[in-house]
Every structure is written in C-alpha cells, then in structure tokens.
Amino acid sequence: MHSLPAHLKIVAGLLFIIVGVATSISNWQAFIGYFLVIGTVLAIAKLPVKKILSRATVEIPFVLFAFLMPFFGTGEKFELLGLSLYREGLLAGAAIIAKGTLGLLVAITLSGSTKAREIIGGLETLRLPALMVQIATFMLRYVNVVSDEMERMKVARQSRGFEAKGIADWKILAQAAGALFIRSYERGERVHLAMLSRGYVGVMPVMEKPVITKFQRFSVIALPACALLIFLFTNMIWSR
Amino acid sequence: MSDETPSLLIEGLAFAYPDGHQALFGVNLKVSQGECVAILGPNGAGKTTLVLHLNGIHPTSVGKVWIAGTLVDAKDKASLSKIRAKVGIVFQDPDDQLFMPTVGEDVAFGPYNMGLRGAELEGIVDTALQQVGMLEFKDRAPHHLSFGQRRRVAVATVLAMKPEILVLDEPSSNLDPASRRELADILRDLKITTLMVTHDIPYAYELCERSIILSGGVVVADGDTKTILGDSKLLSENRLELPVGFSL
CATH class of the missing domain: 1.10.287 (Helix Hairpins)
Known part of the structure; x- marks a missing residue:
C-alpha cells in the first residue's frame, strides 16, 4: 500500500470519490458497501487509529451543520423520537455526512500512506x-x-x-x-x-519515473472498480 | 605564472542601485588560479553587491568583470549560463540556498541545469556530498539538518557544479566552534580558487594568504593577510578589529 506509485493512488482515490458522490443517498445500501471497501483499504494500509481519528476532526464542523439540516427546511415532515423533522433536510444531511466521510477517509488513506513529496511527484506525473x-x-x-x-x-x-x-x-x-x-x-x-x-532557466529537475508492475496497477484499480460494481449492483437490485 | 589567465579579473566596477544608492565606486581586483582571497570590510561596504556582480545577477553597467577570461555580460544569456557554472556562490543563509525537498536533489539541481543526467549526475552528487562529509544525509530533508550541516550542504551544492571560483558569503556566521572548525577543514582541502567575504578575521587569517579590504565601495587595501591584519590603524579606519586576545 505504502509502496504503490503515488499518481495511481491519486487517480484511484479520485475515481472512488466520484462514484461515491454520484450515488444517490436513497441508495443507502451502496454506501455500506463503499465504507466496507475503504475500511478494508485502511486496514491494509495499517494506519494508526489515533492518526486517523485526529485527521478526521476536520469533518466536525460539517457534521454539526449536517445535524442541523433536518430541523430547517421545507416540504414533507415526519416525527422521530418526539422530534419533528423535515424529510428532505434529513436526507441532505445524511448525504453530507456519508459522502463527506467517504472522501475524508480516502484523503486520510492517501496522505497516511504517501509522503507529501511523493504526492507532489504523483501530481507531476499526472501532468499538473x-x-x-x-x-x-x-x-x-x-x-x-x-x-x-x-x-x-x-x-x-x-x-x-x-x-x-x-x-x-x-x-x-x-x-x-x-x-x-x-x-x-x-x-x-x-x-x-x-x-x-545555479543555472535555473525555469525548468525544475524531473524525478526518475517509477517502474509500475502489473500487480500494482491491478491492486490500485481494485478500489474504484469495487465501488463501481457496488454502485451498479445496488442500482440493479433496489432501484426497480 | 604571470601570463596565466586569472580566475577573476575586475576592472573599474561601479554600481548604483535603482533607488540611487551607490554601492561600488570603481573596484579593481585580480585573483589568480588557486588563490584564496578574503574580502574584509564593514557592514554596508558593498561586499554582497560585489559578489552578485560575479555571475551577472547584477548586470555590470560601469566597469568589466572576467571569469577565467570570459567577460560577464548579463545580456548574453548563453555565456551567462556558462559563467554561472563557473562561479559557485554560497549564500549566507543556507535556507535560501537549499530549496529542494531533499539534500541529494538540491545538490543535483545545478549539474542538472548544466545538462547532466543519470549515473553521471548521481556520481557528481555523491562526490560533492562526500567532499563536505554529508553523503549519509543525501535523502534527508534540509530542515531536518543542523545549521552547520546545512551550511556544508550549501557548499556541496556549489561544488557539484565544479566551479572555477568558489565565493563564500560569511561562511562562518552563526556556526558553533566545532562546525566552524569542520567547515575550515573542508575549505582548506578544496584546492580551488576561493573568494571569502567575511567579518571573521581569525577565519580569514587561517584560510586565506591574501586579503583585501573593501570600504565605501572601493578596495582600500590589498595584500598579504598577515600584513593587513597587522596594520591596526588601517583596520580601525575601516571599522575592523582583531578579536580580544587574538594575536597574529
């Protein structure tokens, strides 16, 4: 996990997030799948739990905001545990939490398993x-x-x-x-x-390109591929 | 020896900053191959301004500068890149000099710009780091090194360009005594034409056989370091003095 080429990890993470964001929150079964997948990846990366939690704190303001959403809104209302909630607001709040957490976990996996220097190298390879x-x-x-x-x-x-x-x-x-x-x-x-x-003329030295094995390519593609499968599968079964 | 091309030749160099402040008023200097010359002078004497003329960072408007027989001409971009490969300037603050993420990449920066790649580049980087005793730190980030180590790496970044002349701006500033000693040992072993801008008089005495005093934008004294440092009147006129307890 830590030794995979950074640019492949960036692409895989980005694709995974895109699939996640494109999924409707009403298709909630898919999100269970996504979290299982990213949870497995986190487990493989063997990142310290403390590190994950401390980095996850950036999400707290968004979570607070999301919790407020069911109370302010328009449209259909319903009762839950004695509280009067808006259905639209609840769904939107849930979507923020689910998709936000998903994106955050991907970012934590990427930053935790890749040196900052390598991420920049990866972006360079991706022709930023x-x-x-x-x-x-x-x-x-x-x-x-x-x-x-x-x-x-x-x-x-x-x-x-x-x-x-x-x-x-x-x-x-x-x-x-x-x-x-x-x-x-x-x-x-x-x-x-x-x-x-020292002779700078506007071009920085380029790092040697890493050699990418087939296994590395395959293991990186696995992340977005799993997400896509879950997306299609849950759509087929529950959306009829 | 007299017909040998000098490493550095400066004739009548004068310079004024765009705001009108004139820093140099006609500097003449000739440095032969293999010489070590200390440039002494008070703050604001124009020492750093002089240094920035040596590789065309400041374009020469009045006067001329030659590096190993090549005229420094800021307008001639092709010759300027050759000049910059020949003049290795080690700046005062190593954090200004070390801008790449790792020590090895930083040392490679200069030779890379000169067109070297692959194994040849690696070899030069390793040799330069070896010369300053920092090879084992090749993959470290500059900010993880001590100040003295960073100063040594800064010297290596310049050595990697195989310069004709090494220019050191206050090499001993902010170093603890041991780092100062280690750097002196490294510099003494280099066997390369060296120009050393400094206030550290014992350092100049130890490393350079010849010294000049730059004051008010002109060279006011040029000669044997021991003779110059022995002239207490000359020193005090130029806001220089031997440290307490130091004798020649």
Whole structure:
C-alpha cells in the first residue's frame, strides 16, 4: 500500500470519490458497501487509529451543520423520537455526512500512506501544470522555515510583554502577519537569486519515473472498480 | 605564472542601485588560479553587491568583470549560463540556498541545469556530498539538518557544479566552534580558487594568504593577510578589529 506509485493512488482515490458522490443517498445500501471497501483499504494500509481519528476532526464542523439540516427546511415532515423533522433536510444531511466521510477517509488513506513529496511527484506525473507543482514543492520545503520564523516573532513579542487578549490586540497580530509576509517575500527573492546562480532557466529537475508492475496497477484499480460494481449492483437490485 | 589567465579579473566596477544608492565606486581586483582571497570590510561596504556582480545577477553597467577570461555580460544569456557554472556562490543563509525537498536533489539541481543526467549526475552528487562529509544525509530533508550541516550542504551544492571560483558569503556566521572548525577543514582541502567575504578575521587569517579590504565601495587595501591584519590603524579606519586576545 505504502509502496504503490503515488499518481495511481491519486487517480484511484479520485475515481472512488466520484462514484461515491454520484450515488444517490436513497441508495443507502451502496454506501455500506463503499465504507466496507475503504475500511478494508485502511486496514491494509495499517494506519494508526489515533492518526486517523485526529485527521478526521476536520469533518466536525460539517457534521454539526449536517445535524442541523433536518430541523430547517421545507416540504414533507415526519416525527422521530418526539422530534419533528423535515424529510428532505434529513436526507441532505445524511448525504453530507456519508459522502463527506467517504472522501475524508480516502484523503486520510492517501496522505497516511504517501509522503507529501511523493504526492507532489504523483501530481507531476499526472501532468499538473509545472508552475503549480513548483509552488507546491516550495511550500512543502519552506512551511517549516516560515513557521519557525513565526514562532520566533511570537517569542519576541511575548518577551517584550505582549499577550494577545482581545480584539484590541488584533492590530499587532495583523502587523506581525504583514511582517511575516514581507520577510517570506524577500526570502523568495533570495531563493530565486540562489536558483539563478545555479543555472535555473525555469525548468525544475524531473524525478526518475517509477517502474509500475502489473500487480500494482491491478491492486490500485481494485478500489474504484469495487465501488463501481457496488454502485451498479445496488442500482440493479433496489432501484426497480 | 604571470601570463596565466586569472580566475577573476575586475576592472573599474561601479554600481548604483535603482533607488540611487551607490554601492561600488570603481573596484579593481585580480585573483589568480588557486588563490584564496578574503574580502574584509564593514557592514554596508558593498561586499554582497560585489559578489552578485560575479555571475551577472547584477548586470555590470560601469566597469568589466572576467571569469577565467570570459567577460560577464548579463545580456548574453548563453555565456551567462556558462559563467554561472563557473562561479559557485554560497549564500549566507543556507535556507535560501537549499530549496529542494531533499539534500541529494538540491545538490543535483545545478549539474542538472548544466545538462547532466543519470549515473553521471548521481556520481557528481555523491562526490560533492562526500567532499563536505554529508553523503549519509543525501535523502534527508534540509530542515531536518543542523545549521552547520546545512551550511556544508550549501557548499556541496556549489561544488557539484565544479566551479572555477568558489565565493563564500560569511561562511562562518552563526556556526558553533566545532562546525566552524569542520567547515575550515573542508575549505582548506578544496584546492580551488576561493573568494571569502567575511567579518571573521581569525577565519580569514587561517584560510586565506591574501586579503583585501573593501570600504565605501572601493578596495582600500590589498595584500598579504598577515600584513593587513597587522596594520591596526588601517583596520580601525575601516571599522575592523582583531578579536580580544587574538594575536597574529
């Protein structure tokens, strides 16, 4: 799982999500299948449960929003456990949770089993415009440098008695953000000088293309293929 | 030896920034092959400005610069790429110099741009990292290295281009004593024409037989390092001084 070529994983994940999103929520049996499939993949990837849960927290705001949806809406209403709910809202909320979680699990599997560097390499192989790949590469390289700089600025502020308490202090924080932006911009210029000094003419070195075995290709295709089968199968049986 | 082409020849180089601030007022300098020359001078003397003229980053408007007999001409793009392969500049902040995701890819960047590929490229990368004792860190990310290690990798990125002249901007700044020593040992073993911009007077004394003092945009002294550093009047006039307790 971890050794599969990144660009194949990206394509497979994307196809899987497309099939998932294209499925109507009323075809709920299909989603059980999808979750079983992605659950199996997660199990094969052997990602630590703690890591999965901590990364899944980004979904919390969406889940909260989805839970509100059955209470606000129009159309047909029905009673459930003494609550009066809108049928449309409930379905829409359920769709957000089911499809969102599905997409999130795919993203977690991809990011957990692939180094950030490899994901960028994969996007490059998939012919993402070179400029976007370069921007992503530099972001990856300099995110630590900039966050260290931000941390040093924070320590410097605190050392001179500044503690952000309320909205009145936002001005200081905004100025610090501005200073950080200018510093990063100037660093960008220095990096560009260093690149020119080593013969940069607008093209970054290309990594050696990995050799892809038939088995790898097959095992990657398995993910979206399973989803597609489930989609067709459940549609055939229950939608009549 | 006198008819040998000098590694670096600068004649009457002057430069003013677009905002009108003039940094160089006619610099003359000749550096022979294999020489190590320290460029000493106070802050704002024009040292970094001079360095950026050596590979055409700053276009020369007044005066001329030759690298191993080739004129640096910012308008001639073809010759400029050759010049940039010959002049290896190690910048002060290694985070500016190391921009690729891994050490190995960064060292490969220069030779790749010069057209090398495959096994030949790999060999050059390994040799350059070996020269600075960083081969085992080839697959590591630069931000996982110590500052001293990053400085050494920065030197390797330039060595990989097999430069005619190595230009170091404040090589010993921010290094702990052991890293400073290790870098000095590496630099001493390189046997390559070196131009070292520095405030670190003991470092200049240790590594370079010849020194120049750049002050107010001109070369005010040029000669044997020991003689220059022995002239306390000359040093103090140019905001330089020997560290306390240091004797020649």
